[in-house]
Amino acid sequence: MEVVLHLPVVPNVELVAAKAVETVGGALGMHQTGIEATSVAIVEACLNAMEHGGGQMVVRMSAEDSNGKPSLVIEVEDQGGGFDPTESPRNSATRVHGCTSKRGWGLTLIRELMDEVQIRSNPGMTLVRMRKYVENAP
């Protein structure tokens, strides 16, 4: 099973990706909590792609077995200027109160909510690849 979405930069387009997660995750037998966590992660990845990507983004979803366990793999790709993933912010809950800027939580949420996350970024292409295991699949 594979789903590919070419998404333009328009308000709330990230919800199209979230709706696809709901459909594909449900078809795979993913628990509702897993679907919702994956939906928040893909929303954050799409928001980052829209903010930094410089145009249309591509979202791919596929079912994969990893070590004998079924999973949903999602890739969000943009054509922006890129960044160094090792330099990306890893926010901490302890720095919230009194902090002037409350933005920049996207990658932190993605890393916390998904089971595996890989980021490849070069000038002209950033790819966020994330996996969520279908824990209650038959």
Next chain:
Amino acid sequence: MNDEQMRLSKNVMADGYGLIAAAGYINNEGGQAIADAATDLISNGCGTLLIDLDGTRIINSIGVSILLEIMEKLLEDKGQLAFCNLTPTISKTFEIMGLVQYATIYPDRETAQTDLVGDLSV
């Protein structure tokens, strides 16, 4: 995606206690709608706010960052912020982003109201 359109109501429930019920997508617009309702209740003397998120299934970090600003405003005035009816993922997101350090989380509205202001039906 109509079910993600923010539906919001606000009420002064008792002296100094305000309730906001918000269902829908908490993005920048949804978060701002909640913040506007909170500002209105605070200006009407509500130092304790309960935000009921029954019906909210999806949020983003921009929306939550606006909720953090409400929390700071209440804390500056020695007020209190509480939430109820959170999905497990929204609860975890609040935990990751530090909101639960300063706000109280209740499983449902009845439990929250009893703890915050006592039984309103009496």
